[in-house]
Amino acid sequence: MDEKLAKGHYDLMVLDVMMPGEDGLSICKRLSAEKRLPIIMLTALGQDQDRIVGLEIGADDYLPKPFNPRELLARIKAVLRRAPEEMSEAGALSGRILRFGGLALDTDAHVITDRDGNRVQLTTADFRLLTVLLARPRTVLSREQLLDLTAGRAAGPLDRTIDNQISRLRRKIETDALRPTLITTVRSHGYSLNADVEVIA
Template identity: 45%
Template sequence: MEAHILVVDDDPAIRELIREYLAENDFKVSVAETGGDMDRVLGAEVVDLVILDLKLPDEDGLAIARRLRESLDLPIIILTGRKDEADRVMGLELGADDYVTKPFSQRELLARIKAVLRRTESKREARRGESVRAYLFSNWELNTGTRRLKAPAGEMVDLTNSEYALLVAFLRSPQRVLTRDQLLEASRLHDDIYDRSIDVQILRLRRKIEESPNQPNLIKTERGAGYYLNSSVETK
């Protein structure tokens, strides 16, 4: 699933420059001019990282960084024209994950974004899992609140805890091959379950969602590597 970056900067040229460059590199990008605009985006979207200018028209950037860290624990890269070392130190002490001064290299900013996302990947996945109300795939719908699966024809399909956890692991990484070890980790199944038990769980899941479990179209086997979900996924 692509990462969602929120750029908060009062300079429209900077916002557009970053938006276009990150979009070209397969990121979803939203932009905001003020702290209030930022809050509206955060209230409506699942955001994975905030690029934050310190000088905004309605609220001090350091104050925003403080409340983002306290309320959402979002990764933050501070982007500012301020070169004062005291500001940089204070920003990092408030919990910013990195600090970039203007003018900046787009390639360097991209590298820093990727580095921060790698360091915070586990938190990002947990935050996305908590925020998603439902996954939609191949006319199926998995409700994360009730843990019920609705088939394309409308009937409800009951899932065991392990089947649900395994399906969510696939839905979080659609069309990506996952090894047995990755599936054990992603689905948070107990450590004392042998990796081959994943094969059994996948067979049981296939019996519930595949028209022909012996010739699966949704959960495919990549011989010698693992399994992958052969479907695009939307969330709501």
């Protein structure tokens, strides 16, 4: 599945939960975090709790078995109706250069260039954090989410990792690091990138 997803383009995924190997919920969590692929969960687990968990994890809809094929079809259409066309590729920042807030990020060289032509080298951590933010502009992301998306791990109770990395990233890309405008803090929620992102080439 991962191979196919990486290669081709898909509009929507219908996902079972109980499967050998990786769990459907796990897949859903993984995908909804990194991609913007609409997901409909379709499973024998029909309890309220199962549905709630499925939806909270990032599924767009949840249909318990046994189901009416026509209902599945109707729900697929309903989900697709809401999904904007660009959404399928909005998260995939496959372009080489990304423009945002007066800066340009070279996704190959991991280099930021500002309007004056100054170049700053990003470390791998900088780059991953920035990429995650760029994939969801103008969206508040919690430290938990950011840590999961950048490092793939859960946050400890006193985890200040993301704060630190944000601080380091700001020093590299903000014009005035004391009053950041690109990456703003949303107190007790997380951080958000305040700029429109444009993919070039």
